[in-house]
Amino acid sequence: MTEIEWWDYDDAAELAKAVAGDIQFVIESALDARGSAVIALAGGKTPFPAYEHLAKAKLDWKKVTIIPTDERVVKLGDPLSNVTALAKIFLPKGARVMPIVPEATPDYKAAGGSADALMQDLHWPLDFCLLGMGGDGHTASIFPGPDLDEALNGPRERRALGVMPDPLPPEAPVARVTLSRASIASARALMIVVTGADKRKVLEQAISEGPSSPYPIGRVLADVELPVDIHWSE
Numbered sequence: 001m002t003e004i005e006w007w008d009y010d011d012a013a014e015l016a017k018a019v020a021g022d023i024q025f026v027i028e029s030a031l032d033a034r035g036s037a038v039i040a041l042a043g044g045k046t047p048f049p050a051y052e053h054l055a056k057a058k059l060d061w062k063k064v065t066i067i068p069t070d071e072r073v074v075k076l077g078d079p080l081s082n083v084t085a086l087a088k089i090f091l092p093k094g095a096r097v098m099p100i101v102p103e104a105t106p107d108y109k110a111a112g113g114s115a116d117a118l119m120q121d122l123h124w125p126l127d128f129c130l131l132g133m134g135g136d137g138h139t140a141s142i143f144p145g146p147d148l149d150e151a152l153n154g155p156r157e158r159r160a161l162g163v164m165p166d167p168l169p170p171e172a173p174v175a176r177v178t179l180s181r182a183s184i185a186s187a188r189a190l191m192i193v194v195t196g197a198d199k200r201k202v203l204e205q206a207i208s209e210g211p212s213s214p215y216p217i218g219r220v221l222a223d224v225e226l227p228v229d230i231h232w233s234e
């Protein structure tokens, strides 16, 4: 069972600054150790103030590659596209921001396969992975439903897979491509960023239930060996 440390903040602004500082430290450590950094950042809304802060950091950004932890199977530029939202912040800094859903891939199963091909030139495991969590306990796009077992227990060399959440999440009712549990769990550093009392309650329960949790994040964390920092504010 992984070691969890909660970091609580009085407000989202304080959370964003602290998370940005921690990610900067992880990137600097990766650059010192390996000369480059490959990090996966969650989509959704919660972590973006932290990403805006991180973008102000003085880093050798051209040596940093950023991928989304998961992606909606939509065209680049679509308001639902996670990589588009990340590119807006980090491309101007000179970072490499890579999609995990190829533009031309019309369906989620093929997108999952192509995502692996897209990511083949990235050193693996990830240097860092930041996860968010939905109210149903999903993380990345590992949702309760028909593809859960494949996302959790597929071949460990599989970096990403196409999933069709059922029911489709209302905030983005489209097919997805997600990092697998193995990709997330093998990251050299893992952080979770959530806000609000309801999500905290779900996350605490998911952690206590572990591999049998109905909440996917509990099953993802059950496979993690390194300590995990959880950053939380109301």
Ligand code: 6PG
Pocket: 042, 043, 044, 045, 046, 047, 069, 070, 071, 072, 082, 131, 132, 133, 134, 138, 139, 140, 141, 172
């Ligand atoms: C996505 C995210 C997803 C997100 C949660 C929480 O593509 O939607 O990667 O896993 O982290 O849905 O989203 P919020 O931070 O917007 O609540």
